[in-house]
Amino acid sequence: MKAIILFGHGARDVRWREPFDRLAQLWRSQNANVPVELAFLEMMQPSLEEAVSALSLGGATQITVVPVFFGQGGHLRNDFPVLLDACRAKFPAIALSATPAVGEDLAVLQAIVDFGARAL
Amino acid sequence: MKAIILFGHGARDVRWREPFDRLAQLWRSQNANVPVELAFLEMMQPSLEEAVSALSLGGATQITVVPVFFGQGGHLRNDFPVLLDACRAKFPAIALSATPAVGEDLAVLQAIVDFGARAL
Numbered sequence: 543m544k545a546i547i548l549f550g551h552g553a554r555d556v557r558w559r560e561p562f563d564r565l566a567q568l569w570r571s572q573n574a575n576v577p578v579e580l581a582f583l584e585m586m587q588p589s590l591e592e593a594v595s596a597l598s599l600g601g602a603t604q605i606t607v608v609p610v611f612f613g614q615g616g617h618l619r620n621d622f623p624v625l626l627d628a629c630r631a632k633f634p635a636i637a638l639s640a641t642p643a644v645g646e647d648l649a650v651l652q653a654i655v656d657f658g659a660r661a662l
Numbered sequence: 663m664k665a666i667i668l669f670g671h672g673a674r675d676v677r678w679r680e681p682f683d684r685l686a687q688l689w690r691s692q693n694a695n696v697p698v699e700l701a702f703l704e705m706m707q708p709s710l711e712e713a714v715s716a717l718s719l720g721g722a723t724q725i726t727v728v729p730v731f732f733g734q735g736g737h738l739r740n741d742f743p744v745l746l747d748a749c750r751a752k753f754p755a756i757a758l759s760a761t762p763a764v765g766e767d768l769a770v771l772q773a774i775v776d777f778g779a780r781a782l
Contacts, residue, residue, distance in 0.1 A: 544782055546679075546778055546782065547782035548774075548778070550732065550733075553733060553735035553736065553737075554735065555733075555734075555736045555739065557733070557734060557735065557739075558732075558733035558735030558736075559733060559768075560733060560734070561732050561733050561763070561765035561766060561771065562732070564771055565771050565774060565775065568768075568771055568772065569775050569778065572775060572779070573746050573775075573779060574684045575748060576782065584758050588753075596692060597780075598700060606778070606782055608774075608777065608778045608781065609674065610732060611677030612670065612681050612682070612735045613670075613673060613677070613679060613680060613681050613682065613767050614675075614677060614678065614680070615673035615674065615677065615678030616675045616678075616679070617673075618676055619675065619677075630768055631732065633768035635711055639678065641777070641778070641781040643681070644773075644777055645681035647773070647777045648688075649684060649773045649776060649777065650773040650774055650777060651681065651688055652688065652771065652773070653764075653767065653770040653772070653773040654668075654685060654730060654764045654767075654770055655685065655688050655689050655693075656763075656769060657690060657728065657761070657767045657769065657770060658668065658689065658728045658761070659692070659693060660665055661726050661728065661761040662664055662666065662696065662726055
């Protein structure tokens with residue numbers, strides 16, 4: 543069974559995660575057959591490993607991790623592959639893949655440009 | 663004259679800014695009559711004040727700042743208003759306004775969900 547993890551940076555301010563919760567709700571309303579979990583690099587729970595564990599317990603066998611980051615900086619280039627490899631070692635029965643950061647997607651960038659244009 | 667600033671967090675890794683450069687290019691290709699500058703909270707140049715200064719020298723009188731952040735955490739709730747007010751004090755002839763974070767926009771969230779769905 544396929545599943546998805548929306549992976550964000552995390553922040554001290556709990557309200558920072560509101561758009562992530564909204565993202566997960568949106569996902570559930572449109573892709574009810576593909577379980578989704580949020581996961582955070584730091585300062586927020588669950589961790590990537592906890593999210594993989596939860597989806598695995600729910601029956602997931604193929605998990606795609608989507609980094610909800612604009613840029614591919616040190617976190618995604620250095621920290622994220624280490625976390626992914628640790629999860630692969632801990633959950634060998636799960637096929638774990640990752641997409642580029644959402645900020646690499648032209649449609650995401652276009653939505654941001656449109657938002658700015660509407661605000662003028 | 664209206665202008666826009668796309669305001670990001672900034673990072674140590676210079677490649678982190680690539681999607682921001684792409685955003686600015688996309689803006690220029692679609693809104694050539696509205697000058698755009700990037701600005702960063704920390705670790706990258708220019709600062710918000712430098713971006714306002716550059717646009718002001720170019721003739722801008724109304725500047726909209728779009729926070730290219732997912733969540734409204736401490737940076738946007740605390741640091742950003744202070745920076746905005748400092749710019750207003752330094753450039754009293756400029757009407758400076760700000761939008762919510764782009765992560766508050768449903769179309770941006772939908773583009774992220776679509777990106778994830780295509781990746782499965």
